[in-house]
Amino acid sequence: MNTGGWSDLISAAGSSQSLSLQHVISAMLLAFVLCSVIAKLYQVTFQSLSYSRSFVHTLILGGMITCMVMMSMGDSLARGIGVLGALSLIRFRTVVRDPRDMMFLFAALGLGIACGAGMFAVAVTGCFLLSSVIALLHWAPFATRRRYxxxxxxxxxxxxxxxxxxxxxxxxxxxxxxxxxxxxxxxxxxxxxxxxxxxxxxxxxxxxxxxxxxxxxxxxxxxxxxxxxxxxx
Incomplete structure (x- = not known):
């Protein structure tokens, strides 16, 4: 009987990744800086009337929390299932009416995932390119229609x-x-x-x-x- 497959599955389900304190602090600080850039761009390019200060804070905190969750899970399948079960108990009843706000939230969460997974180059590059596109779409006349x-x-x-x-x-x-x-x-x-x-x-x-x-x-x-x-x- 081949027990190699079972041992690999058990190892993946219960593996634990030991992270140094320096790595944790660096990842959390990078998530804070990059999500702050996205949040500032959201604040500068906001054009609607219902501005929410708490939503700007959510962009920063959401990225940092996602980074922490990713580092907590590591490569453990069991931890991932546990986190998924815990998040399924939370009911988010806040309605995001503007699809643009939802994309900013996804961007912050994506940066948090990249920082938590240790892919710092992906996080920094993604933040730079996203910021450039956001600024371009805001100041360029693309998709603008003059309607009175x-x-x-x-x-x-x-x-x-x-x-x-x-x-x-x-x-x-x-x-x-x-x-x-x-x-x-x-x-x-x-x-x-x-x-x-x-x-x-x-x-x-x-x-x-x-x-x-x-x-x-x-x-x-x-x-x-x-x-x-x-x-x-």
């Missing part, structure tokens, strides 16, 4: 067909595209409230659009709210 979108609301008399035609004419003059989102009764059914998603030809047209609508006799309470493409309404 807004939410338009106004009131029109219920049976005034002439006003609705006038509204369409004004929208054609000032907007490159517009879509009717909602229409409901207001003021006990005497008026109709219209809600439009509009895309202006130029940002200066927002003043002209409001003035032209307010100049119409049967249109009242014109409200135009400009929005950014990164904001969900």
């Amino acid at each position: 979108e807004a939410m338009l609301r106004f009131l029109v008399e219920t049976n005034d067909d002439k006003a609705r035609l006038e509204v369409n004419g004004i929208l054609d003059e000032c907007c490159s595209a517009y879509t009717l989102l909602a229409m409901r009764e207001a003021v006990q059914g005497n008026l109709l409230e219209y809600s439009y998603q509009v895309r202006l030809i130029d940002p200066s047209y927002q003043v002209d659009l409001v003035k032209k609508l307010e100049a119409a006799d049967s249109i009242a309470e014109v409200n135009l709210v400009m929005q950014r493409t990164t904001v969900e309404l």
Whole structure:
């Protein structure tokens, strides 16, 4: 009976890797420095409105914790299964709405894995290349689209067909595209409230659009709210 395969499996499952204190400290400090670079780039290139300081801290702490877990597992299969079972008990209920934030988190965890596995060259090179790409995508005009979108609301008399035609004419003059989102009764059914998603030809047209609508006799309470493409309404 060949016992070589069983002995190799048992050795892999229970092997322990002895790491020096200097190696542990070096790996943890490198994970901290590289993840701090990623976190700083996230802070500098952030363009949305819901900035979270705790998420920036998570990028740094997540990389360092991953590095520690990787060094704790070493080459032991049993430790890896134990860590996987322990992590399966944790329920992360924080919703990451922006896929870009998720990629930054994956980058920090990847750097932590590389540092914990002792692949310092991979970690440093990966951090440098990722930082270069992040900076390039942020400052280069790649995938940029100039859109001047807004939410338009106004009131029109219920049976005034002439006003609705006038509204369409004004929208054609000032907007490159517009879509009717909602229409409901207001003021006990005497008026109709219209809600439009509009895309202006130029940002200066927002003043002209409001003035032209307010100049119409049967249109009242014109409200135009400009929005950014990164904001969900």
